[in-house]
Amino acid sequence: MKIRRLVIYDIESKPLLKGVDLFFEKGTADIINANCFIGINGSGKSQILEVIIEIFLYLDNIFRNENKLDAKKIFSPFAFRIEYEISLNNEIYLIIFDCSELKTSFKKLHIEILKRSNDKVENLDVNSLNIVDFIPTKIAGYSSGSNETLSLPFDSYYDEYAEYTWKRAKKIKDHNDYSDIDYDPRLYYMNYNTNLGIVISSFIFKDELPEFEFILKELRIKELNSFVISIQTLGPQSPNRNKGGVILTPELELWRQKLINISDENIFDEKHQLNTLKFNINDETRLAFKDNFSSALELYTCLYKLELLNNLIVDKTTRDKIKKERKERRLVTKMPIVSDINKVLNYSELKFALNDDSxxxxxxxxxxxxxxxxxxxxxxxxxxxxxxxxxxEPETHFNPIWRKKFIRILEKITSNRKLDVFITSHSPFVVSDCKQEQVFILKRESNNKISINRPPKETYGTAFDNILEMAFGVNPPISDNSLEEIKELQNEDDPDIIRKRLNDFGDSLEKATLVNRIIVLKEKEDI
Known part of the structure; x- marks a missing residue:
């Protein structure tokens, strides 16, 4: 998977990006060549990630095989062109989706699929293909903070999935109709709330995850000791409490039963149909998980799909109102936060053993x-x-050592995998490990225009001073208070006053100018 080009012909919701036309280098095949967007706050970095997510959400809504939406009601989110490569059965395909007008029907979406083989290019008949096979397998978004707009496409996706699950479960219960099938999510949004499921799944399947021991070493963690999962379908505010609350599909019910069987203790509250499951991690528990789940991703998907049902706790009137506002793009609206006491799925009491056995x-x-x-x-x-x-901004909370290692760790754990990575950052640590052709500097020229350029010099291995100057115009790389005091002293005519202040400052080129200033003033006194 490698995105090669992104064009935004026209867009109403993000006018800064109108006219953007970006090309991405293919890079080396056996390592990740992450595309890095850098610039000041408000320069449009996150918006580029947002439009990529919106494009693939739009394509998934049109072409997915399950939970198909009404095609007549699906319109392009904006006018765009995206080109990317995908590898299927050891063959390389170039996929092109072009939608040159705002809010157009999918019938006007131009699609090209070209197969590349032995220096030959074959233009395939798209009408004979299942287009969903040529959409990225998984699209994972991550935000270090509460980036509301980045999460919105994912929220819309989750709302659709939760409602589909509810309708399907009710249909099966009322009519014993299994005509619809469940499906795994294509879009995953990772933030603080989802981290617990990631941690549990990763630790249980750590032996099957290459380089996981490297992560444990950095964190000084030896093992996951225990955790608790609560699964509840009849919470205090569950919808239709008098009709059974949240109904699980057969697939989700099977997964719940598997978790119950694996747990060391199951405390059942009949009033709320609440299973509080306690797990102590040992070789037997880990083996039981592996007997019931094929991989860390399948276990995480089980937890993730149950967690998405938390959306159903919000009343339907509120859900419909928020969906309408999102569609009209009137405001950035998120679903109300569901309290722990009402959640379908909730985590608690995760405990780890550190290297010193504490x-x-x-x-x-x-x-x-x-x-x-x-x-x-x-x-x-x-x-x-x-x-x-x-x-x-995946490294915002990292210490300088981890920031310095970020790209190296990224490449180490994803080597020889066919995937693509886009990163936004303010950190020279990240940029210094990216090649010049992978870095894009965003600058806001006016309220409705940005410029996006590659750095004028090579960034790979360059000093942070150079990156700060190229990306942010910071030169010299000294904070304002100390720099202003140094500038005042540079204009001082009394060498003794400058000399008395020298020890107030750490070493820098600017401090060296003060030493030179003393020498010049002394020479004048001696004449």
């Missing part, structure tokens, strides 16, 4: 440690071919 609760870990497990655990766990990762 025990620590997940909540006691730092934000940086949470982020480390979330970002790299996701990249390890979602290990299928043709995946796309869109990471919005």
């Amino acid at each position: 025990e620590i609760n997940y909540l006691s870990l730092s934000d940086g440690e949470h982020q480390f497990m979330n970002v790299f655990g996701t990249l390890l766990m979602i290990n299928q071919e043709n995946c796309l990762f869109l990471l919005d």
Whole structure:
């Protein structure tokens, strides 16, 4: 998977991006050549990730085989062109979707699929193909903070899935009709709330995840000791409490029963149809999980799909109102937060053994440690071919050592995999490990226009001073208070005053100018 070109012909919701036309280098085949967007706040970095997600959400809505939406009601989110390569059965395909007008029917969507083989290019008949096979297998988004707009396409996707699951489960219950099938999500949004499922799944299947031991070493964690999962279908605010609350599909009911069977203790509350499941992790427990789930991703998908049903706790009137507002793009609207007491799925009491055999609760870990497990655990766990990762400031809570290692760790755990990665960052640590052709500097020229350019010089291995100047115009790389004091002293005519202040400042080129200033003033006195 590799995106090669992105064009935004016209867009109403993000006018900054109108006219953007970006080309992405293919790079080396056996390592990840992450595309890195850097620039000040408000320059449009996150918006580029957002439009990529919106494009693939639009394509998934049109072409997926399950839970098909009414094609007459599906319109392009904006006018765009996207070109990307995908590898299927050891063959390389170039996929082109072009929608040159705003809010057009999918019938006006131009599609090209070209097969590349032995230096030959064959233009395939798209009418004979199942287009969904040529869409990225998984699209994972990550945000280090509460980036509301980045999460919106995912929220819309989750709402559709939760409602589909509800309708399907009710149809099966009322009519014993199994005509519809369940399906795994294509879009995954990773933030602080989803991290617990990632941690549990990754630790249980750590032996099957290459390089996971590398993550444990960095975190100084030996093992996941225990955790608790609560699954509830008749909470205090469950919809239709008098008719059974949240109904699970046969697939989800089977998964719930598997988790119950694996658990060391199941505390059942009949009033709320609540199973509180306690797990102590040992060789037997890990083996039981592996007997019931084929991989870390399948276990995580089980937890994730149950967690998405939390959306059903919000009353339908509110859900419909928010869906309408999102569609009209009037505001950035998220579903109300569901309290733990009402959730269908809830995690608690995650405990780890550290290398010194002491025990620590997940909540006691730092934000940086949470982020480390979330970002790299996701990249390890979602290990299928043709995946796309869109990471919005994934290293913000890292210490300088981890920031310095970020790209190296990324490449180490994803080597020889066919996937693509887009990163936004403010960090020179990240940029210094990216080649010049992979870096895009965004600058806001006016309220309705941005410029996107590659750096004028090579960034790979360059000093941070150069990156700060190229990307942010920071030169010299010294904070304002100390720099202003140094500038005042540079205009001082008394060498003794400058000399008395020298020890107030650390070493820098600017401090060296003060030493030169003393020498010049002394020479004048001697004349």
